[in-house]
Amino acid sequence: MAPYLLFLLHLLVFSATTTTNAAAVSISPTSSPPSAPTPSSSPISSSTLDPKQLRALQSLNIPTSKDPCTPPPHPSAAAASPPPKTTCDSAAPFRHLLSLTLSDCSDDVALSLTALESLSTLTSLTFTNCHVTPIHFPTELTSNLRSFTCINSLNKLTGVWLSRLQNLTELTVSRVSITASGPSIILSNMKFLRSVTLSQTNLSGYLPKHTWHPNLTSIDFSVNHLKGKIPISITRLENLAHLNLSSNSLNETIPTTIGDLTSLQTLSLSSNALVGPIPDSLAALPELIHLDLGSNQLNGTIPKFLRDMKNLKYLNLENNNFHGVLPFNSTFIKGLQVFKVGENSNLCYNHSSFGPKVKLGIAPCDKHGLPVSPPPAKDTDPDGSGEGSDDDDYENVEEKKHHSGPSKVVLGVAIGLSSVVFIIIFLVLLSKCCR
Numbered sequence: 001m002a003p004y005l006l007f008l009l010h011l012l013v014f015s016a017t018t019t020t021n022a023a024a025v026s027i028s029p030t031s032s033p034p035s036a037p038t039p040s041s042s043p044i045s046s047s048t049l050d051p052k053q054l055r056a057l058q059s060l061n062i063p064t065s066k067d068p069c070t071p072p073p074h075p076s077a078a079a080a081s082p083p084p085k086t087t088c089d090s091a092a093p094f095r096h097l098l099s100l101t102l103s104d105c106s107d108d109v110a111l112s113l114t115a116l117e118s119l120s121t122l123t124s125l126t127f128t129n130c131h132v133t134p135i136h137f138p139t140e141l142t143s144n145l146r147s148f149t150c151i152n153s154l155n156k157l158t159g160v161w162l163s164r165l166q167n168l169t170e171l172t173v174s175r176v177s178i179t180a181s182g183p184s185i186i187l188s189n190m191k192f193l194r195s196v197t198l199s200q201t202n203l204s205g206y207l208p209k210h211t212w213h214p215n216l217t218s219i220d221f222s223v224n225h226l227k228g229k230i231p232i233s234i235t236r237l238e239n240l241a242h243l244n245l246s247s248n249s250l251n252e253t254i255p256t257t258i259g260d261l262t263s264l265q266t267l268s269l270s271s272n273a274l275v276g277p278i279p280d281s282l283a284a285l286p287e288l289i290h291l292d293l294g295s296n297q298l299n300g301t302i303p304k305f306l307r308d309m310k311n312l313k314y315l316n317l318e319n320n321n322f323h324g325v326l327p328f329n330s331t332f333i334k335g336l337q338v339f340k341v342g343e344n345s346n347l348c349y350n351h352s353s354f355g356p357k358v359k360l361g362i363a364p365c366d367k368h369g370l371p372v373s374p375p376p377a378k379d380t381d382p383d384g385s386g387e388g389s390d391d392d393d394y395e396n397v398e399e400k401k402h403h404s405g406p407s408k409v410v411l412g413v414a415i416g417l418s419s420v421v422f423i424i425i426f427l428v429l430l431s432k433c434c435r
């Protein structure tokens with residue numbers, strides 16, 4: 001009896017400790033264990049990787065003891081494991097690489113022309129935390145590549161080097177310095193580009209006036225040194241869903257034609273030097289989910305049409321020069337996940353639209369629609385961001401988000417403990433009836 005009890009308790013402790021990152025841990029010993037990645041036998045294809053490509057991978061310190069073309073374990077387990085570093089086509093007798101990820105490279109890894117020539121079948125190439133020196137890519141590789149990603153890798157890139165990758169549909173460069181006069185030189189010949197991220201690249205210069213390709217759906221140039229105005233040409237991209245130009249030095253006004261971007265879902269222009277009003281044409285963007293205009297010098301009143309944007313979940317207008325009465329009530333703000341409006345010293349809210357306890361980081365209005373001075377929120381909000389000490393609604397939303405992680409652990413522990421109790425009762429009953 002005692003060893004059996006011990007075994008069960010042991011099992012329970014084990015299950016309880018594994019509960020932290022999986023809510024659905026089964027206590028029942030009858031359930032099958034999660035299947036480990038099977039390293040062998042794909043029944044479909046018996047061919048393996050082209051030996052030339054195998055040697056190229058070895059030269060890049062990629063372990064090839066397992067067939068790099070082995071498909072990932074079955075879909076449910078694949079979600080938990082990291083994405084595969086390689087994918088292959090199904091050619092016979094030898095398969096060829098289609099995608100390759102080089103990550104966390106050791107210092108002795110170097111790119112060689114020979115290796116890259118062998119790897120010319122790649123359509124997708126990713127470097128993450130891999131500080132090798134970039135070399136001239138062979139023409140065949142350049143022509144085949146559709147997706148290129150470089151995050152905190154390759155030491156330093158030039159615009160000219162990137163501009164050769166003309167067949168790309170996706171380009172991501174982040175946390176790498178790019179030497180270029182501006183984005184134009186990089187993008188002007190990429191006629192098939194759909195998604196481009198050049199973020200934290202120290203890129204300077206102006207946004208392109210002409211070289212936008214009509215199929216672009218996503219542009220992220222955040223955290224660079226781009227200057228000048230937002231060109232009207234960018235508002236002609238009717239497929240654009242995501243535009244992030246935050247943390248640059250863009251100035252002048254938001255183009256009044258911004259409303260032509262009828263597919264737009266996220267717009268972030270925060271932390272620039274934009275002036276003037278929120279354009280009325282923004283009302284024509286029913287898909288908008290995320291609007292971040294914080295930390296500029298925008299002025300005028302906050303337009304009423306924002307409260308009719310049914311999909312809006314994120315609204316940041318803080319740290320600008322807006323004035324007048326905030327045209328929202330608590331119902332509207334409750335519907336948002338994030339709402340920030342603090343640090344607009346001439347903006348105020350109507351007491352009768354909110355409860356008395358409201359903390360928006362701005363002052364209530366007097367009967368002329370002017371802020372009651374001094375703004376009381378300033379005292380309770382030392383960092384002035386409006387974050388953390390916003391109104392109740394906003395705090396509730398934040399709470400929900402922050403507690404969703406820990407609550408899983410609590411749930412796991414609760415399940416574990418109640419199972420212990422259950423099993424002890426069960427064992428006591430068992431020992432009584434079997435005596």
Ligand SMILES: *[C@@H]1O[C@H](CO)[C@@H](O)[C@H](O)[C@H]1NC(C)=O
Pocket residue numbers: 139142143144166167
């Ligand atoms: C782009 O791809 C096409 C077809 O695969 C190829 O003919 C062309 O040379 C490539 N362009 C460049 C610049 O590599």
Ligand SMILES: *[C@@H]1O[C@H](CO)[C@@H](O)[C@H](O)[C@H]1NC(C)=O
Pocket residue numbers: 175176177200201202
């Ligand atoms: C950008 O430039 C600054 C100094 O000019 C440097 O400290 C920083 O590391 C650079 N960023 C990147 C991503 O290279």
Ligand SMILES: *[C@@H]1O[C@H](CO)[C@@H](O)[C@H](O)[C@H]1NC(C)=O
Pocket residue numbers: 191192215
């Ligand atoms: C843009 O996308 C459409 C539809 O996917 C496609 O037919 C067209 O060739 C693309 N244009 C360019 C320039 O890639």
Ligand SMILES: *[C@@H]1O[C@H](CO)[C@@H](O)[C@H](O)[C@H]1NC(C)=O
Pocket residue numbers: 199222223244246247266267268290
């Ligand atoms: C825009 O870029 C900034 C900085 O890279 C990032 O923090 C922010 O989440 C991005 N916004 C969206 C909507 O993706």
Ligand SMILES: *[C@@H]1O[C@H](CO)[C@@H](O)[C@H](O)[C@H]1NC(C)=O
Pocket residue numbers: 275276277299300301
């Ligand atoms: C907004 O600022 C611009 C210049 O920065 C100024 O010309 C304009 O009069 C201001 N508008 C309002 C409504 O304050």
Ligand SMILES: *[C@@H]1O[C@H](CO)[C@@H](O)[C@H](O)[C@H]1NC(C)=O
Pocket residue numbers: 307329330331332353
């Ligand atoms: C808030 O305003 C909307 C209209 O914009 C209205 O339908 C709703 O009843 C108002 N809610 C409160 C609590 O006043």
Ligand SMILES: *[C@@H]1O[C@H](CO)[C@@H](O)[C@H](O)[C@H]1NC(C)=O
Pocket residue numbers: 325350351352353365366367368369370
């Ligand atoms: C505040 O709201 C009340 C009722 O909705 C309205 O009568 C009053 O005019 C508003 N005050 C200001 C300053 O807009």
